[in-house]
Amino acid sequence: MSQTNTPSSNTIAAHDQVLHFPKGSKPSLAPNVWLIWSGSQDEGGLPDLEHGPANITKVLVPFSWWVQHHNESDIAAKAKEGKIGVWFAADEDILKHEQLIEVGKTVWPVVAAHFPIFRDGRSFSTAALLRDRFQWQGEIRAIGDVLIDQLLQGARVGFDSFALRPDQNTDVALKQFDLFSVTTQNSWRGLRTTRASLSA
Amino acid sequence: MYKYDHIDQTLVDQRVAQFRDQVARRLDGTLAEEEFRPLRLQNGLYHQRHAYMLRVAIPYGLFNSKQLRTMALISEKYDRGYGHFTTRQNIQYNWVTLEDTPDILAELATVEMHAIQTSGNCIRNITSDAFAGVAGDEYVDPRPICELLRQWSTLHPEFAHLPRKFKFAINGAKEDRTILLCHDVGIELKKNAQGELLADIYAGGGMGRTPILGSLIKTGLPWQLLPSYLTALLRVYNRFGRRDNLYKARIKILVKALSPEEFARQVEGEWLHIKEGDDNFTQAEWDRVAKHFTKPAYKDLPALTTDQVIAGASQADQAAFARWLGRNVKPHQVPGYASVILSLKPHGSVAPGDATTAQMYAIADLSDQYSFGELRATHEQNLVLADVEQAKLYELWQEAKKQKVALPNVGLLTDIIACPGGDFCSLANAKSLPIAKAIQERFDDLDYLFDLGDISLNISGCINSCGHHHVGNIGVLGVDKDGEEWYQITLGGEQGNDAAIGKVIGPSFYADEIPDVITNIINTYVQDRKDDESFIQAYRRLGVTPFKEAAYKNAKKKEKAAQVSGEDAS
Ligand code: HEM
Ligand code: SF4
Numbered sequence: 001m002s003q004t005n006t007p008s009s010n011t012i013a014a015h016d017q018v019l020h021f022p023k024g025s026k027p028s029l030a031p032n033v034w035l036i037w038s039g040s041q042d043e044g045g046l047p048d049l050e051h052g053p054a055n056i057t058k059v060l061v062p063f064s065w066w067v068q069h070h071n072e073s074d075i076a077a078k079a080k081e082g083k084i085g086v087w088f089a090a091d092e093d094i095l096k097h098e099q100l101i102e103v104g105k106t107v108w109p110v111v112a113a114h115f116p117i118f119r120d121g122r123s124f125s126t127a128a129l130l131r132d133r134f135q136w137q138g139e140i141r142a143i144g145d146v147l148i149d150q151l152l153q154g155a156r157v158g159f160d161s162f163a164l165r166p167d168q169n170t171d172v173a174l175k176q177f178d179l180f181s182v183t184t185q186n187s188w189r190g191l192r193t194t195r196a197s198l199s200a
Numbered sequence: 201m202y203k204y205d206h207i208d209q210t211l212v213d214q215r216v217a218q219f220r221d222q223v224a225r226r227l228d229g230t231l232a233e234e235e236f237r238p239l240r241l242q243n244g245l246y247h248q249r250h251a252y253m254l255r256v257a258i259p260y261g262l263f264n265s266k267q268l269r270t271m272a273l274i275s276e277k278y279d280r281g282y283g284h285f286t287t288r289q290n291i292q293y294n295w296v297t298l299e300d301t302p303d304i305l306a307e308l309a310t311v312e313m314h315a316i317q318t319s320g321n322c323i324r325n326i327t328s329d330a331f332a333g334v335a336g337d338e339y340v341d342p343r344p345i346c347e348l349l350r351q352w353s354t355l356h357p358e359f360a361h362l363p364r365k366f367k368f369a370i371n372g373a374k375e376d377r378t379i380l381l382c383h384d385v386g387i388e389l390k391k392n393a394q395g396e397l398l399a400d401i402y403a404g405g406g407m408g409r410t411p412i413l414g415s416l417i418k419t420g421l422p423w424q425l426l427p428s429y430l431t432a433l434l435r436v437y438n439r440f441g442r443r444d445n446l447y448k449a450r451i452k453i454l455v456k457a458l459s460p461e462e463f464a465r466q467v468e469g470e471w472l473h474i475k476e477g478d479d480n481f482t483q484a485e486w487d488r489v490a491k492h493f494t495k496p497a498y499k500d501l502p503a504l505t506t507d508q509v510i511a512g513a514s515q516a517d518q519a520a521f522a523r524w525l526g527r528n529v530k531p532h533q534v535p536g537y538a539s540v541i542l543s544l545k546p547h548g549s550v551a552p553g554d555a556t557t558a559q560m561y562a563i564a565d566l567s568d569q570y571s572f573g574e575l576r577a578t579h580e581q582n583l584v585l586a587d588v589e590q591a592k593l594y595e596l597w598q599e600a601k602k603q604k605v606a607l608p609n610v611g612l613l614t615d616i617i618a619c620p621g622g623d624f625c626s627l628a629n630a631k632s633l634p635i636a637k638a639i640q641e642r643f644d645d646l647d648y649l650f651d652l653g654d655i656s657l658n659i660s661g662c663i664n665s666c667g668h669h670h671v672g673n674i675g676v677l678g679v680d681k682d683g684e685e686w687y688q689i690t691l692g693g694e695q696g697n698d699a700a701i702g703k704v705i706g707p708s709f710y711a712d713e714i715p716d717v718i719t720n721i722i723n724t725y726v727q728d729r730k731d732d733e734s735f736i737q738a739y740r741r742l743g744v745t746p747f748k749e750a751a752y753k754n755a756k757k758k759e760k761a762a763q764v765s766g767e768d769a770s
Binding site: 093118119120121122124125126128129132133147149150152153154156157169172179180181182183184185186187191193194195197198199 | 207208210211214215217218222225230235238239321351352353354355356357358359360361362427435438439443473474477478479482484485488
């Protein structure tokens with residue numbers, strides 16, 4: 001499988017297909033159009049999307065970079081076209097930026113939360129807060145060290161798309177979501193079975 | 201006892217299938233060991249010194265004879281003829297293979313058991329009072345709450361990859377038998393004047409490298425709100441617990457760094473937003489679960505005095521039987537009944553907490569015959585038959601003796617809590633089991649042990665403290681110095697309502713010195729005690745000095761033993 005989203009020093013590697021699992025629908029794969037910019041080499045502005053791979057047309061920028069640059073006119077213009085989303089680092093305290101996120105909700109098509117390593121669960125709480133506290137209705141994408149065996153947990157806390165690490169097998173990934181037909185605690189996707197069964 | 205409904209059963213069955221697939225991917229190489237590790241740990245599968253070890257959950261220590269027979273079967277079929285009951289009320293098998301593990305889990309699922317979250321950086325198996333529901337000093341039967349929280353924590357998605365492991369203990373009795381304050385979260389259940397069930401929450405306790413007692417951070421929380429409050433608490437920990445340093449990742453470090461007041465404030469701040477939601481428990485949920493914890497079919501029996509019970513024994517047995525009654529039999533809420541502790545600490549045993557396949561089968565039969573088919577595991581690594589008719593105690597004692605589980609040493613010096621140490625554990629700095637055995641052999645005289653009375657002696661093979669050495673009146677800790685095994689002694693630890701962390705008395709000892717050191721410490725107590733003072737009471741009155749002097753009195757190799765410091769620090 002070719003990788004359009006080539007890992008390089010200023011992007012975060014991901015599978016060239018994104019796994020979408022919208023609430024209420026079935027999981028499916030679709031080509032990825034979002035470049036995940038690490039922001040580590042800020043060469044005076046956003047990465048050049050025009051001269052990269054044709055299918056990559058939009059960019060996820062680090063939220064911390066957005067905090068610095070969102071008022072600049074070219075950034076604002078690009079954002080207006082729906083070409084900019086943000087990603088939250090695992091250690092980003094999103095509750096400290098309530099106002100900026102409230103405004104951002106009106107312009108970002110997608111937000112993402114990053115897993116620096118698969119066993120770092122902070123972004124699970126970030127996604128839960130985005131859904132519960134900020135009432136974010138749009139897409140939340142899991143990015144970074146996203147492995148097959150985290151998908152189920154991610155789907156339940158509020159992620160509805162997954163940019164898997166490039167080496168992950170998408171066929172196995174697609175099968176993860178129907179492993180469990182029951183739950184014993186609430187999640188973004190619904191009331192726990194143990195409670196729902198009682199009120200029925 | 202709780203009985204799975206189709207939801208619980210479906211969940212464990214599906215969990216077996218999920219793990220089977222993960223193991224298959226590991227075996228065919230598509231899943232790397234490093235990435236498999238947290239997955240297998242969340243299923244209690246460790247890789248140890250010699251083999252894989254599987255830790256099977258016994259939620260809040262409660263199980264039945266059918267389950268025990270399955271535990272026995274597993275020890276026979278997949279292991280080497282024994283199982284090990286742990287300080288967290290679970291059972292471990294030391295010799296399983298990776299390939300067999302899915303089948304073992306499938307076997308367990310047929311009797312409503314699993315290994316979910318017995319390890320890993322997630323919410324671990326919840327522990328509670330081994331005498332829950334029968335203890336004479338109980339305010340609230342904690343088991344419905346334990347069960348509701350077991351369900352709430354099982355495969356919780358948001359808290360699947362916490363900074364570190366997370367342990368709950370729940371108590372509802374006057375005497376704390378759960379070491380509540382040594383847990384990441386301790387839940388103390390109470391009833392108010394209106395009869396409403398409320399919880400006090402302690403956070404940030406734990407042993408390990410930095411032993412700390414938990415702090416009270418919330419009082420009077422209505423039981424229904426536990427899930428939302430605990431979600432808030434865990435969310436704060438998940439987001440802000442340290443992940444840069446394994447040794448500083450436990451919640452105790454966060455609570456200490458922030459101060460308990462500030463931690464409580466942050467939890468409260470988070471909770472405000474979710475306290476009204478669907479997370480909370482409903483009365484219908486309570487009713488569904490609580491109906492399983494009603495009393496068994498007790499008979500209407502007269503309460504017997506100890507003398508009456510003793511009178512039922514043959515003349516020749518009376519002295520020994522009385523001893524057992526005094527140590528291993530506890531009062532019960534219901535007249536005519538008592539709770540019996542079966543000691544898994546025979547002197548000279550291989551390991552405290554071990555039970556052989558044959559013992560497990562036999563104990564399962566005893567529970568059917570004498571205790572409504574139910575059992576409990578204690579954190580001291582013994583087993584309990586909770587509902588025994590007083591009139592049948594003598595009969596049971598005779599049966600238990602045949603199985604070598606009737607030693608009347610509960611609470612005495614040889615009722616040692618010990619981790620598997622260097623014999624099994626790859627993290628160990630030193631062996632624990634031979635030390636436990638040597639102490640049991642030295643103090644083999646029951647008359648003497650009885651005279652000494654209550655003393656706890658706990659041994660850990662390394663600073664991780666699986667053997668709870670910090671809360672032993674006498675603690676023994678294995679330490680490594682220049683590749684050699686040494687043992688550090690702590691004194692003054694205690695579990696229970698006056699929980700305390702023991703203090704290191706000084707330089708460490710060689711293994712072969714330990715029985716003498718313990719003897720010297722004990723002799724000091726015997727000489728200096730007043731009236732019927734217990735060891736810990738005498739220690740508190742006298743202070744460390746006389747004990748310390750005695751310990752080093754004839755430490756022949758003392759000059760070679762450098763103080764191993766820093767082990768306990770950070
Ligand atoms: C043989 C394999 C075992 C391994 C690899 C292991 C691993 C560990 C580790 C790494 C810790 C340290 C946690 C910390 O940083 O605080 C720990 C603590 C603990 N373990 Fe084990 N353990 C093993 C066996 C056992 C056994 C057999 C028991 C029970 C008899 C047990 C019960 C505990 C308990 C109660 C703690 C206390 C820590 C606390 O309360 O903070 N473990 N274990
Ligand atoms: S205390 Fe140390 S040696 Fe003992 S079981 Fe725990 S990790 Fe292993």
